[in-house]
Amino acid sequence: MFLNMKTAVAAIALSAMAGSAFARDLVINFDDLNPGPKKGFDDAVALFQKENPDINVIVNINDREAHKTAIRNFLTAEAPDVTSWYPGNRMAPFVDAGLFQPVDDVWEENGFNDDLAAIKPTMSRDGKIWGVPYSYYQWGIYYRKDIFDLLELEEPQTWDELLAACGKMKENGVTPFTIGTKFLWTAAGVFDYLNLRTNGYDVHNALTAGEIKYTDPRIRATFSNWETLINECGFVDNHASMSWQDAIAPFANGDAAMYVMGNFSVDGYKNAGLTEEQIDFMPFPTIDASIPGAEEAPADAFFIPTNAKNVEDAKKFLAFVARPDVQTQWNKTIGQLPINSKADISDDKFIQEGFALLNGASGLAQFFDRDAPAEMAKAGMEGFQEFMLDPSKVDAILERLDTVQAEVYK
């Protein structure tokens, strides 16, 4: 509350300095209090305010977890004009309850259908577009370049090369992969990539949309590849008791060489004392060469609640956040990737590699817990963790997931 007051006062002071009359209020709820993301947002809002002196922007910033709870109330009770939220299945309950309004016209008028084409399927539901994304980031394998150099390993491009590289690491006492599955979702990252590489984007999408069973032979193939990965590569011991941050410790110490992660983890590596030269990024190797490469790229977006009071200016803001120059600056600040294909990227090497990777992707998955409905995601991720601890239970796990699936998508 204190923060809301402060930002509101700041916004008023700012526009007062610009010396204009502000007729209309625009309330924006944002969900990240971390210094980087907050600065990115604040800067963008300041620029928007400068360009639109007749709009009085009021921002409420909450932390992510609190926002997830609060949005369920404020969309009905006291709706802002714009709120941040996630696309994919995460927006589905709100869309279905009629709490967001479609913004197809914003996409139409601003040419987003071309500039944001890659993300359009994710932002759509029931044939309409529901929001505008401002940022996303890549997933892939982060690895210790110094260990790879010592072992004279190249970035593996294929599954066999990966397994061979793992063999060499294990001979030299290095655990190939680190992971912390205590909070479950990290295991979903591994599953998503194995499934995208084994079966491709369409099958993966059909699975998370409930059109394919988990006991389908194609999904079983993914799990058998996963078992190969566990047996021939292997993950650190005790991963079920570690968070993703805890799992950085063996990586930083040189006990483990690779980490399937999102780009937000780079800060963690650097905080653990690793330098830019020690770490590098590579795409997850191909398993079946005939399958076009699809990647994992969760996006963050803005939506307009149905109960918004100032829809006209809200749409103006949505058009603003997807503008190439705005996305360029914003994502430079927060160290992520702009979605607008006309935007520029920073010269950070991870961002450069991620940009190249995502631009060449044939499809973008949003991450298991955003692609699948909540109940399915929870059961699925628990199943993944159980599988990683004991791959021999695969049949029981897949059958249970089928039961949950039948229940969730009825």
Added chain:
Amino acid sequence: MTHAAVPDTTASARPSWVKRNKLAIAPWIFLIPALIFFAIYVVIPIFQSLWLSLYEWNGLYSADGESTATWVGFQNYAKLWDDPNFWTSLRNNLAWLILFMLAVPLGLFIALFLNQTVPGMRFYKSMFFFPFVISQVVVGLIFGWFYNPDFGVVGTLWKAVFCEETTNILGNVTFTCSRPAPDILSSPEWATYGIIAAGLWPQIAYCMILYLTGLNNVAADQIEAARLDGAKGWKMLWYVVVPQLKPATFIAIVVTVIGALRSFDMIAIMTQGGPFGSTNVLSHYMYEVAISEYGERYGYGSSVATVLFGIMLIFISYFLWQMYQDEKGGR
């Protein structure tokens, strides 16, 4: 004169209704504020929750404030019956109930041990009572670290026995173990027992303090009489001391049963119900299904809550009945 005297006499002969029932009304007037709050915060929500368990609802209202819930009757309960996670939770609740009862005898023995006059006894007593004073969340955190196979006490001891210090490929210090350290909180077999052990720590302290106060009231003359009759050791404890501690035992059992059924904080802190749901209990499962990030099934969560309420009701009614019997006997 007479005219004035008549109402006077009728007033003293027939006082007003309020005055006549003063004794009966007074307690209710004092009770009203508490009853109102109890109704608003406890009784009405219980019925709301029961009602909600007959709906399927993701917790959202539509834009014009209408609830999006749909009536499903007893389907949520039918689903519960087929839900393996529910049965796991129920089984764990049972494990909690049984093993948590250890706190009662253990508390008694510590209380007997501490019931002596030794210099500095107050200090020792407060040390034993300490775990009950700190928050359950802190206890969970401490035990979580204690069990940690990498840096916890368990892990460190294990490393000392089964592991040797080597340097890895980069020349950093690392450990290679002949067998991997036990990861108690990530093992589906052991995690629940690990959490119960953590929960027992403050619960024993609680029972201990109940018994310590109880021991103050043990009649010294009866002890002396028993001693003259040659009772000592176990016989003295079982036939003379424990019967006199019956009120303390009763309260200790009540708080332990309720503590076992409410076990939520430690599970939330130590495992979040994991690995893969194997340490869930009903209270945590209810939270997970209804309120947590991947839940949002309020109807289903309410049906879990209803089952838990039913189980609690059995115990609570028994305790209330027991207390009522005692009071009747006391009169």
